[in-house]
Amino acid sequence: MLGLLALWGMLGLGASLGWWPAASWWTMGGVLLVMALLDGLRVARRPTPSVHRQLADTWPIGVERQVTLTLETASHRQPLDVFDLHPGGWTMQGLPRALELLPGESASFDYHLCAHERGDFRFDGVQLLLHSPWRLWRQSRIAGAAQKVRVFPNFAPLARFAMFSAEQASRLVGAHVKRRRGEGTDFHQMREYRIGDSLRQIDWKATARARRLISREYQDEKNQQLVLMLDTGRRLMARDGSLAHFDHVLDASLVVAYLALRQGDAVGLHATGGASAWVPPRRGVGTIDELLRASYALQPQPVATDFLAAATELSLRQRRRALVMLVTNLRDEDMDDLLAAVGMLRKRHLVCVASLREDSLDTALGEDVSDLPGAIRAGAAARYLEQRRAAHEALRSHGVMVLDVACQELAASLVDKYLAVKRDGLL
Secondary structure, three states, X not given: OHHHHHHHHHHHHHHHOOOOOHHHHHHHHHHXXXXXXXXXXXXXXXXXXXXXXXOOOEEEOOOEEEEEEEEEOOOOOEEEEEEEOOOOOOEEEOOOEEEEEOOOOEEEEEEEEXXXXXXXXXEOOEEEEEEOOOOOOEEEEEEOOOXXXXXXOOOHHXXXXXXXXXXXXHHHOOOOOOOOXXXXXXXXXXXXXXXXXOHHHXXXXXXXXXXXXXXXXXXXXXXXXXXXEEEOOHHHHOEEOOEEHHHHHHHHHHHHHHHHHHOOOEEEEEEXXXXXXXXXXXXXXXXXXXXXXXXXXXXXXOOOOOHHHHXXXXXXXXXXXXXXXXXXXXXXXXXXXXHHHHHHHOOOOEEEEEEEEOHHHHHHHHOOOOOHHHHHHHHHHHHHHHHHHHHHHHHHXXXXXXXXXXXXXXXXHHHHHHHHHHHHOOO
């Protein structure tokens, strides 16, 4: 259309200079108008191609997934451009796409999306730009049905762990599993005495009957309780890479929850600070689905977390003794409130505080200092980390287990601490 209009303009310029009669310019304009009206009418009367979108109902955050679009037209050859109206802010590859549909035949293509936030999202439809037969017009239409998807924490590691034993899965996340023999609180089996068994393991009645030394072997107690207490306040809004700290917290929490469920323990969830959620401790690997449903839409909010109120609420809800793992980003200004909260929890529960550390702090300390701004930045980071260590020591002096970890170390550290608690019989 633009090319024809440009040609018509050149004819008008020639007519104004007397190169040819002005009537020819008007005649050409009339022909162009008729062509445009006819071509526009033809594309307007064509039916909208049918579009079907194929995608999963649930997506893991930070993982690229494939979407398939299938288009079909009824009776006319139809060139068009396709763009799927996917949720905004997602990383996309493979759109828009130019296609030419043949009558009675379908055309399919794939493109890829990666979600960077959890929660409920919507695909509104598929935008089609239909080209008219003479390519004078393009008409925009929306086709296909809207679809809803839910973006969950990254559950790919959980699917991988299902193929391994609890001990092997613990090693996969980087936990340092220490093997033991003959310890624990629950009776496991009777077996022959082995070098290294303690005398208190020997069952003298069974030894007399068998006429050889028989030892009792014990295993870690099962049916204990683990409560994951997650801070959803402003401290977890910081980002390392493409994911917020809270997304790393959820991924790591699901890993330790899955392994605890595999060990026969009950796992619960208490989210507090901004958005809130409560899942009472339950046993069985199927509990992981309930934890996923309860947590996938949680988002940290720009509010200060009231740790004392959260501890009071948890104390009222969780009456049985449990290992409470509080995951937050501890600052020295939070100490008074947090000390009161853990003091309340420790009356009945075993408390572990996991404090996330921003990668930027380690980066600032590791950089070479060559100017005054760099020296100020390194000095500020060192001072902040020293205040952070003092806050952690204050908690340890009150009998609280403290983990000071970066995001990528969180899953392994939580699993390590959980296994150490089980190994030492602290619950």
